[in-house]
Amino acid sequence: MSNEPPPGGVLRRGLSTGRLEALSDGVYAIAITLLVLDIAVPPHAGDHLLRSLAHQWPSYLAYVVSFSTIGAIWLGHNAITEYLERTDAAFVRLNLLLLLVVSFLPFPTRLLAGYISYDSSERVAVTFYGISLLLASTLLMVLWRYAVRAHLVRPDAADEEIQLLTERLTPGLAGYLVLIISGLFLPILAVIGYLAIALYYIIPFRRLSAGFLPRRRKAR
Amino acid sequence: MSNEPPPGGVLRRGLSTGRLEALSDGVYAIAITLLVLDIAVPPHAGDHLLRSLAHQWPSYLAYVVSFSTIGAIWLGHNAITEYLERTDAAFVRLNLLLLLVVSFLPFPTRLLAGYISYDSSERVAVTFYGISLLLASTLLMVLWRYAVRAHLVRPDAADEEIQLLTERLTPGLAGYLVLIISGLFLPILAVIGYLAIALYYIIPFRRLSAGFLPRRRKAR
Amino acid sequence: MSNEPPPGGVLRRGLSTGRLEALSDGVYAIAITLLVLDIAVPPHAGDHLLRSLAHQWPSYLAYVVSFSTIGAIWLGHNAITEYLERTDAAFVRLNLLLLLVVSFLPFPTRLLAGYISYDSSERVAVTFYGISLLLASTLLMVLWRYAVRAHLVRPDAADEEIQLLTERLTPGLAGYLVLIISGLFLPILAVIGYLAIALYYIIPFRRLSAGFLPRRRKAR
Amino acid sequence: MSNEPPPGGVLRRGLSTGRLEALSDGVYAIAITLLVLDIAVPPHAGDHLLRSLAHQWPSYLAYVVSFSTIGAIWLGHNAITEYLERTDAAFVRLNLLLLLVVSFLPFPTRLLAGYISYDSSERVAVTFYGISLLLASTLLMVLWRYAVRAHLVRPDAADEEIQLLTERLTPGLAGYLVLIISGLFLPILAVIGYLAIALYYIIPFRRLSAGFLPRRRKAR
Numbered sequence: 031m032s033n034e035p036p037p038g039g040v041l042r043r044g045l046s047t048g049r050l051e052a053l054s055d056g057v058y059a060i061a062i063t064l065l066v067l068d069i070a071v072p073p074h075a076g077d078h079l080l081r082s083l084a085h086q087w088p089s090y091l092a093y094v095v096s097f098s099t100i101g102a103i104w105l106g107h108n109a110i111t112e113y114l115e116r117t118d119a120a121f122v123r124l125n126l127l128l129l130l131v132v133s134f135l136p137f138p139t140r141l142l143a144g145y146i147s148y149d150s151s152e153r154v155a156v157t158f159y160g161i162s163l164l165l166a167s168t169l170l171m172v173l174w175r176y177a178v179r180a181h182l183v184r185p186d187a188a189d190e191e192i193q194l195l196t197e198r199l200t201p202g203l204a205g206y207l208v209l210i211i212s213g214l215f216l217p218i219l220a221v222i223g224y225l226a227i228a229l230y231y232i233i234p235f236r237r238l239s240a241g242f243l244p245r246r247r248k249a250r
Numbered sequence: 251m252s253n254e255p256p257p258g259g260v261l262r263r264g265l266s267t268g269r270l271e272a273l274s275d276g277v278y279a280i281a282i283t284l285l286v287l288d289i290a291v292p293p294h295a296g297d298h299l300l301r302s303l304a305h306q307w308p309s310y311l312a313y314v315v316s317f318s319t320i321g322a323i324w325l326g327h328n329a330i331t332e333y334l335e336r337t338d339a340a341f342v343r344l345n346l347l348l349l350l351v352v353s354f355l356p357f358p359t360r361l362l363a364g365y366i367s368y369d370s371s372e373r374v375a376v377t378f379y380g381i382s383l384l385l386a387s388t389l390l391m392v393l394w395r396y397a398v399r400a401h402l403v404r405p406d407a408a409d410e411e412i413q414l415l416t417e418r419l420t421p422g423l424a425g426y427l428v429l430i431i432s433g434l435f436l437p438i439l440a441v442i443g444y445l446a447i448a449l450y451y452i453i454p455f456r457r458l459s460a461g462f463l464p465r466r467r468k469a470r
Numbered sequence: 471m472s473n474e475p476p477p478g479g480v481l482r483r484g485l486s487t488g489r490l491e492a493l494s495d496g497v498y499a500i501a502i503t504l505l506v507l508d509i510a511v512p513p514h515a516g517d518h519l520l521r522s523l524a525h526q527w528p529s530y531l532a533y534v535v536s537f538s539t540i541g542a543i544w545l546g547h548n549a550i551t552e553y554l555e556r557t558d559a560a561f562v563r564l565n566l567l568l569l570l571v572v573s574f575l576p577f578p579t580r581l582l583a584g585y586i587s588y589d590s591s592e593r594v595a596v597t598f599y600g601i602s603l604l605l606a607s608t609l610l611m612v613l614w615r616y617a618v619r620a621h622l623v624r625p626d627a628a629d630e631e632i633q634l635l636t637e638r639l640t641p642g643l644a645g646y647l648v649l650i651i652s653g654l655f656l657p658i659l660a661v662i663g664y665l666a667i668a669l670y671y672i673i674p675f676r677r678l679s680a681g682f683l684p685r686r687r688k689a690r
Numbered sequence: 691m692s693n694e695p696p697p698g699g700v701l702r703r704g705l706s707t708g709r710l711e712a713l714s715d716g717v718y719a720i721a722i723t724l725l726v727l728d729i730a731v732p733p734h735a736g737d738h739l740l741r742s743l744a745h746q747w748p749s750y751l752a753y754v755v756s757f758s759t760i761g762a763i764w765l766g767h768n769a770i771t772e773y774l775e776r777t778d779a780a781f782v783r784l785n786l787l788l789l790l791v792v793s794f795l796p797f798p799t800r801l802l803a804g805y806i807s808y809d810s811s812e813r814v815a816v817t818f819y820g821i822s823l824l825l826a827s828t829l830l831m832v833l834w835r836y837a838v839r840a841h842l843v844r845p846d847a848a849d850e851e852i853q854l855l856t857e858r859l860t861p862g863l864a865g866y867l868v869l870i871i872s873g874l875f876l877p878i879l880a881v882i883g884y885l886a887i888a889l890y891y892i893i894p895f896r897r898l899s900a901g902f903l904p905r906r907r908k909a910r
Contacts, residue, residue, distance in 0.1 A: 049495055049548050055269055056499025059276025063284065063353040064503065071360045079371035083361075083378065093354070101346045108269050123672055126541045133503040134533070140511045141523075151519035158523065232343055275709055276496075279716025283724065283793040291800045299811035303801075303818065313794070321786045328709050452783055489715055489768050496719025504723065563892055566761045573723040574753070580731045581743075591739035598743065 047117055050125060057129045058104045061136060065093050068140040088146040095225045096139040102231035103132060103166055109195055110174050115184040124176055128169040131162065138162040142221070156217040157210060163224055164206035171199045202227050267337055270345060277349045278324045281356060285313050288360040312363040315445045316355055322451035323352060323386055329415055330394050335404040344396055348389040351382065358382040362441070376437040377430060383444055384426035391419045422447050487557055490565060497569045498544045501576060505533050508580040528586040535661060536579040538668035543572060543606055545672060546639060550614050553635070555624040564616055568609040571602065578602040582661070596657040597650055603664055604646035611639045642667050707777055710785060717789045718764045721796060725753050728800040752803040755885045756795055762891035763792060763826055769855055770834050775844040784836055788829040791822065798822040802881070816877040817870060823884055824866035831859045862887050 069089045072082035107128075117125075138159040145155035177183055178192055205227045213220030289309045292302035327348075337345075358379040365375035397403055398412055425447045433440030509529045512522035547568075557565075578599040585595035617623055618632055645667045653660030729749045732742035767788075777785075798819040805815035837843055838852055865887045873880030 049491060049551070051269060052272065052492065052495040053499050053544065055272040056276055056496055057503055059273050060280055060500055060503040062349070063277055063280040064507070066354055066356050067284070067287070067507070069357045071357075071364045077370050079365060079374040083374070094350070097350050097353075101350075104273065105342065105346075111269070122545065126545075126672070129502070130534075130537050130541075133537075134506055136506050137509045137511075144511045145519060150517050154519040154523070232346070271709060272712065275712040276716055279713050280720055282789065283717055283720040286794055286797050287724070287727070289797045291797075291804045297810045299805060299814040303814070314790070317790050317793075321790075324713060325782065325786075331709070452786070489711060489771070492712065492715040493719050493764065496716055497723055500720055500723040504727070507727070562765065566765075566892070569722065570754070570757050570761075573757075574726055576726050577729045577731075584731045585739060590737050594739040594743070 047111070047114065050117060050122055051111060054107060054125065054129060055104075057133050058100060058107075061133050062097055062100050064136045065096050065139055068136065068143055069093060089143040091221065092139045092143040092146070095142075095221060095228065096135055098225060098228035098232065099163055099166070100132060100135060102228045103128075103170055105232060106170050106199055107173075109198075110170075110177060113183050113187050113192070113195070114177060116182055118180060118182060121173070121177060121180065121182060124169070124173050128166065128173055131166045131169055135162055135166065146217070146221070152217045153214055156213040156220050160206060160210040160213055160220060160224065163227075164203065164210065167199075167202045167206060171196075171203065174199055198231075202231060205230075267331070267334065270337060270342055271331060274327060274345065274349060275324075277353050278320060278327075281353050282317055282320050284356045285316050285359055288356065288363055289313060308366040309363040311441065312359045312366070315362075315441060315448065316359040318445060318448035318452065319383055319386070320352060320355060322448045323348075323390055325452060326390050326419060327393075329418075330390075330397060333403050333407050333412070333415070334397060336402055338400060338402060341393070341397060341400065341402060344389070344393050348386065348393055351386045351389055355382055355386065366437070366441070372437045373434055376433045376440050380426060380430040380433055380440060380444065383447075384423065384430065387419075387422045387426060391416075391423065394419055418451075422451060425450075487551070487554065490557060490562055491551060494547060494565065494569060495544075497573050498540060498547075501573050502537055502540050504576045505536050505579055508576065508583055509533060529583040531661065532579045532583040532586070535582075535665045535668065536575055538665060538672065539603055539606070540572060540575060542668045542671035543568075543610055546610050547613075549635060549638075550610075550617060553623050553627050553632070554617060556622055558620060558622060561613070561617060561620065561622060564609070564613050568606065568613055571606045571609055575602055575606065586657070586661070592657045593654055596653045596660050600646060600650040600653055600660060600664065603667075604643065604650065607639075607642045607646060611636075611643065614639055638671075642671060645670075707771070707774065710777060710782055711771060714767060714785065714789060715764075717793050718760060718767075721793050722757055722760050724796045725756050725799055728796065728803055729753060748806040749803040751881065752799045752806070755802075755881060755888065756799040758885060758888035758892065759823055759826070760792060760795060762888045763788075763830055765892060766830050766859060767833075769858075770830075770837060773843050773847050773852070773855070774837060776842055778840060778842060781833070781837060781840065781842060784829070784833050788826065788833055791826045791829055795822055795826065806877070806881070812877045813874055816873045816880050820866060820870040820873055820880060820884065823887075824863065824870065827859075827862045827866060831856075831863065834859055858891075862891060865890075 069086065072079065072086070138155075141155045142159045145151040174195065178196070183192060205223070209220045209223040209227070212223070289306065292299065292306065358375075361375045362379045365371040394416065398416070403412060425443070429440045429443040429447070432443070509526065512519065512526070578595075581595045582599045585591040614635065618636070623632060645663070649660045649663040649667075652663070729746065732739065732746065798815075801815045802819045805811040834855065838856070843852060865883070869880045869883040869887075872883070
């Protein structure tokens, strides 16, 4: 069966969803894990290692915020590919664009960690960081909207489900815009806000799936 | 068959076990491989390269302990996903939390390698390291207990097997607690202890599976 | 069925296309993500962070060009494996050679980013960069031509499709040669040209697949 | 069918060959790609960039030798998993040990690149490098011999094939021993020898498979 060509074309698996997911998961995993390289071991701390470690709180904060955000984007990406029946070339290209931004995120993270306590530079670093997050979220939403519009979504997906996922992916954008602007005045608040958005993105997917997943009989 | 929606919902593969495993394996592989970046080539060693290399023993020790620990966590994670029938959104989120700690481990490893021979700082580094390992182990156990409680485990898994895996994942926690405290007095001993726990974790899984795996007829 | 040996040999999956794709996707994902490590956080920028960031434009340009090129090579590689029925040992070895060049690309990228504004060195860096890209493209084409010649391609693939893919993979080579030479006189122009080739590679694959993909009935 | 438990045990896929391969491929891909980080961009080369780049030949040599060796180990590992019917816990643990050495290789590579032109240190670096390669090869052979002894190999694999793969994996060990010793007198020669072994490993697998792969009718 799997050796028979699909009618009308030769490509066995459409445009290789498998490799698109493999490349994407690789990029997410690496971007997430590279973040730790930006936490520096305090050099020559002598007797003050504990204090030096505590003094590095911006690095830990940046690590957690970026990890959560990339995790949230991965969850969203995951939800999108769950609904896909096939991909097309434009989808693959948009996905590459999303990966470009995701694999770029370690840089603004490092910038944030390095300049969060430096008065005027802090504003630049936080804004740069926020714009990067906004870009990633926007591309994720564009990816989903494109998939819906190009009829890449599985035909048995109910319209309400598609609508629900669209709604879940949208509010972050407004949130990022508000935080980017408020970050010009209260940088640290904006960072907390970015963490809040990531956690918000992470949490609703539970409810999303809770409504969709078949209630299997509990065998034990 | 694979194109038919499961009854009661649209998600083909539950919440994508495939991508959860792909992301996790990616993070484990990268965390394990990044450890080597922390072993520095001695600069300008001149004629004393051998001595300089020998002098770096804390780096090698930290490499082996962290590699073994991440390997042990991977084995445990592997055993858990073997028993899973499906995942749910909370499981995926807990898994992200575990990955956050796993991908963080290269940092305490570097800290340990850098400060293990510096009297007072040594204690801080070893304690920081121990707490990170404790956190990872705790999250692994929480992940498994959640899977059991949320009925994500395959219905044909015998209760004794589930019980056995739970028991295997538990004792490390007490071990880490004891070692963290004794590490305040004898740091190097604690590090040896962490290695012992990792090896303990790695070894029992053999016995675990030895009892479970079907004894196939040996064809050769 | 899957436990039965294929007639005439024992290897279940031919020479493991799965692992060849897994290794390749891993290398692509890592090469793409390592690029960001080469964008340095400006040290001690004080009040001039924004200016320092803007001053780093060669790093961003190099990042985008290399990301696009690796993305384009990945798309081409993807198209090739789509048409493969099986691999053989020479194909696997050629693929390793391609991966050697792909995983090398972060180095010329760093070189480019570091020397693009330094008069005479700029020429060396841009030429070195161009030759690396040319090498990668050449190997991709060799890989495909070998696959066709060694009858690794699926027998149901139409000759026109194979011809079309061959044509798509070829023009870049001439483009790289022209740009490498013109880069000796106008380095920055060559870099823009490399980006153009990458985008050219990325875009035609849409048309390529548009013609091939079965027009499924649009269910929604 | 795939939802039915195998008789006599609950573990669906034996001890998860899929995740063992995924982790391994991840480690190989990352180890291979990290090598490039050790090629430094010459700082402040001014007008002498070309000369500075040429002066870095030890880095390129080390890159190619290590890449080829890891590639050869990956091919061997690949051949082993091709013949596996299932894994057991000891196999998984041995595999982790092999991965420990593979992911360690970037360190001796860096050492080699850094000290190959420094008289007395060169000997230390080359010997350290050789021992690491020897260790990796030994573990690969141990892995295979264990798989054969523990009856993990597919029952339909002919004895001659198993014998042949054993023979292919063995000679490298003697080669490494000879080269490690001769490297004490002629370091650079030993490095060339290591490259030769890697290429030897890579090439015979073609013949190996040429004999085994079913001769399919050539459809085009």
